[in-house]
Amino acid sequence: MRARGRAARNSGTTDHRTPAQRSAAGPEAPAGSGDAGDERDDGAPDADAEQPADRVSASERLLYGGALRYDMGWAAHRDSLLRLTAWDAMRRLPRMLGVCVRLAWQADRRATTMVAVAETLRGVAQAVVLLGVQRVLAALLAPADITDGVRDALPALAVMAAAAACGALFGAVTTYADGRLRPQVERLAQEQYLRRALSAEMASIEDHGYHKLLESAQFGAASARNMIGYGTRVIATLISLVAAAGVLTSLHPAMLPLLLLMTVPGTWATLAIARQRYRSYHEWLQHNRAVAELSRMAIREDAASEIRVHGVGPFLLHHFHAMSREHEAEQSRLAQRAAAIGLAAAALGGATALLTYLTLGALLWTGAMAFAAAGAAVVAIRAGTTALDGLVRQINDMHEDALFVQDLQRLVEDGDAHDIPEGGERPPAEPGDITVEGLTFAYPGTAAGPVLRDVSLTVPAGRVTALVGENGSGKSTLVKVICGLYLPQHGTVRWSGVDTSRYDRRQLFARFRLVGQDFFRWPFTAGVNVAIGQPDVPADPARMDRAAEAAGATALVDSLPHRWSTLLSRVYQRGHQLSGGQWQKLGIARAAYRDAPVLVVDEPTAALDAKAEQEVFRRIRALADGGRTVILITHRMASVRDADRVHVLHEGRLVESGTPDDLLAAGGSYAEMYDLQAAQFDGRDRETTG
Ligand SMILES: Nc1ncnc2c1ncn2[C@@H]1O[C@H](COP(=O)(O)OP(=O)(O)OP(=O)(O)O)[C@@H](O)[C@H]1O
Incomplete structure (x- = not known):
């Protein structure tokens, strides 16, 4: 095609074979690549076919669950495309x-x-x-x-x-x-x-x-x-x-x-x-x-x-x-x-x-x-x-x-x-107690229905609040709504009793630091991977060192060939590869680098060794003791024991709330999860000592 943009938009050559020729001469399908019989409507060019979407290959069905064709009904271009006449073009x-x-x-x-x-x-x-x-x-x-x-x-x-x-x-x-x-x-x-x-x-x-x-x-x-x-x-x-x-x-x-x-x-x-x-x-x-x-x-x-x-x-x-x-x-x-x-x-x-x-x-x-x-x-x-x-x-x-x-x-x-709107009141520097009232949320455009249903809970200021529950119970979604990333369909999030919908969303984000499950591994230097936690100010090496110290990542940074200047992507020359746990330490350092009163940590220690994990929880605890509010999502029940308050979610609903001791004594879901994990350790101890 003529131009770069168009070359990127179009690709492909031709295949004139009939379906029979195709299956006879086609490549040997490796295991799991789909049944050769599925080739039935992987059709050869059909000059009369008006609906190419009807021709779905076995590969498409196997890998993507069906045809990957846009219904032309969506396209804003549709009318302009199909009505294009000489007069129209001149006009x-x-x-x-x-x-x-x-x-x-x-x-x-x-x-x-x-x-x-x-x-x-x-x-x-x-x-x-x-x-x-x-x-x-x-x-x-x-x-x-x-x-x-x-x-x-x-x-x-x-x-x-x-x-x-x-x-x-x-x-x-x-x-x-x-x-x-x-x-x-x-x-x-x-x-x-x-x-x-x-x-x-x-x-x-x-x-x-x-x-x-x-x-x-x-x-x-x-x-x-x-x-x-x-x-x-x-x-x-x-x-x-x-x-x-x-x-x-x-x-x-x-x-x-x-x-x-x-x-x-x-x-x-x-x-x-x-x-x-x-x-x-x-x-x-x-x-x-x-x-x-x-x-x-x-x-x-x-x-x-x-x-x-x-x-x-x-x-x-x-x-x-x-x-x-x-x-x-x-x-x-x-x-x-x-x-x-x-x-x-x-x-x-x-x-x-x-x-x-x-x-x-x-x-x-x-x-x-x-x-x-x-x-x-x-x-x-x-x-x-x-x-x-x-x-x-x-x-x-x-x-x-x-x-x-x-x-x-x-x-x-x-x-x-579609933009995050600008405007609204300036939120206070310290949110105080965060309360969630009657919160119901469904991801827009999904048929699955609400993933949070009528959730009401409190995240007390300057304390560690743990959110626990089985996979898919809505923990990560809840913190995303609390941070303002998504707006709930029903219910409110309040800071010291004030509805946060009054606040400017961008400034609201500035009050949170986030160590997500899927924190992003920027293909930049180690320094940028930490300093990007506060991208609105120039990177400060002394502050980066302090953040590394807070995340227990000092030894890691010192071991890198060019310290903070080490490029963390093997795709480039001079690139260096980190392990999953090492990345996680940098992710925690990124959050530590950021100056914000509420720390949200979603499975912060999943890739860390036992010693590093213990260290991270000790530091999280120290942050709360220093007056920071921490929302902690974890499946490690032992780590939850140090939390000030625990909320247990089940299928999008809040089912238990209280201190760890209260919940253990109550013998509900939290106690059950705790006992299950404790029994695993006891069993292992017995095996190794027996
Ligand atoms: N971006 C999204 N779009 C649509 N549905 C989503 C999205 N993210 C999560 N979900 C759905 O919302 C539900 C709750 O997911 P969420 O990640 O909040 O659970 P979780 O309790 O944090 O799980 P886990 O312990 O496995 O991390 C799940 O059913 C999931 O499929």
Whole structure:
């Protein structure tokens, strides 16, 4: 494809085999790769199939549980894609040019002006050359003596030469200014995209529809860059076209309609093929993303050992092959249709060209047109059809890219509803007691129903509060709602009795430090991995050392080849690999680096050795003793014994609350979980001592 953005959006080759040939010659399926019989509707290209989503390969069913096709009903592009007619494309041209100019103007006014002026002048130069041809032919063909003819043609030839030289010069100016402009436009658009994506609500990021918009709009930046190029060419082409049309009309009024008629078949073919490509691109977006993801898995660090030890390589390769073939079949179907449309357009184009030249001949024959004028008309027709064809192609390209730029604009302009809202009161520096009242929460867009049901509890200030319960009981969800990451459907979260919905959400986040189960391993230096806990201030090495000390990570940092400057990603040169437990210590140091009154720790010690685990809990306890509020989620019941208060969740409901001693005495769920774990240790002790 023409441009970088488009290359990233499209992929695939062709597979012309029938299903029978495919299963006969297909790759040997490794164990677990699906039943060969499932290939039944992994169909070869079916020219009549209107619904590619019906063709689901065994790989797709096995790996993704069904077809990975977007229902076109979702697409905001749908109408623009499928309604794209020549009239529609022309009608939209001014708006699309407006988009280009606005983007370019925002990025670099000087370069934009240079491009606009140079392209306009280049178009004018081309028009002068065309008019010169008419003059030269008239001068050469009119007098009986060729020497007189050449002499008469000389001034026009000189003007043509000068115009051609100027055209080349303006072309060079455009090349320079356009080359400067395009990367700036792309950067600007990408920054707009990132700003929007980074400020979206968690619920919006997980929202299917919004995620699709985010996915589609990510191509907006590359498309914006492309559009500048197309816009530039459209200006020059339009001027050439006006010149050719002017020349033709001046030669004979019948010529202009014929010129337009000649371009009808090409225009129809270009737009018909484009419509099919748009439809296909959108339907296969998810599928192609999955194929790209399958091939990326081959080099993922976190998958590398399992791929080798479990022999996952052939499995991945097989499914990559099968899914790629499936898309190739779609590509093949498109190619077949494009070839048929192209052939029909060529036949119609030939007929219209014949009609035009026959008319020209008739005009000559009847003496309605002079010989010189007919020669100039042939040149103008050629220039005109080339310009018109080019214009349709450029408008089509622009249109395709404009859809992605439109998505980006839609995201930028209408994304407010999905952003974490700004505004609200400033929350107090210390939240005091945190109380949750009648909280019910369901993840938006899921059919599973509420994962928290009517939960009411208190997290006392300056104490350690433990949340326990079996897997999936809602502990992590509860702390995410308490932190303000998600908004509950019912109920309130209060700080010292004040409803937190009054507070500015971003400032609310600033009161929490979080060591999540799935804290992110930034592929940056060890120092950044800790200092990113407080990214709004410059990294302070002394504070990093203190945070490492608080997390028991000093020895680890000292052991790194470049201490804080050690790059923690083996993907890069000089990269260093940490163990899971070492990462966890850095994650705790990140939270310690952050200056916030409430510490939320979700399974903080899962990857730590026994000594480190004990140390972490000792430090967490010390934090609370120093007045910090700690919310601790853990499955280690022994660690919970040090908590001041324990809340037990079961299937999204609060079932027990109290001090550890009270709950043990009550003999409920907590006591049961505690006894189970204690019995494991007792058993092991007996085994090792027995
Ligand atoms: N982002 C999400 N979108 C939809 N459902 C989710 C999401 N995160 C969690 N869930 C669902 O919410 C329920 C509670 O999950 P949660 O992670 O809060 O449980 P948990 O008690 O912390 O479990 P664990 O002890 O295994 O960490 C689960 O059924 C889970 O499938």
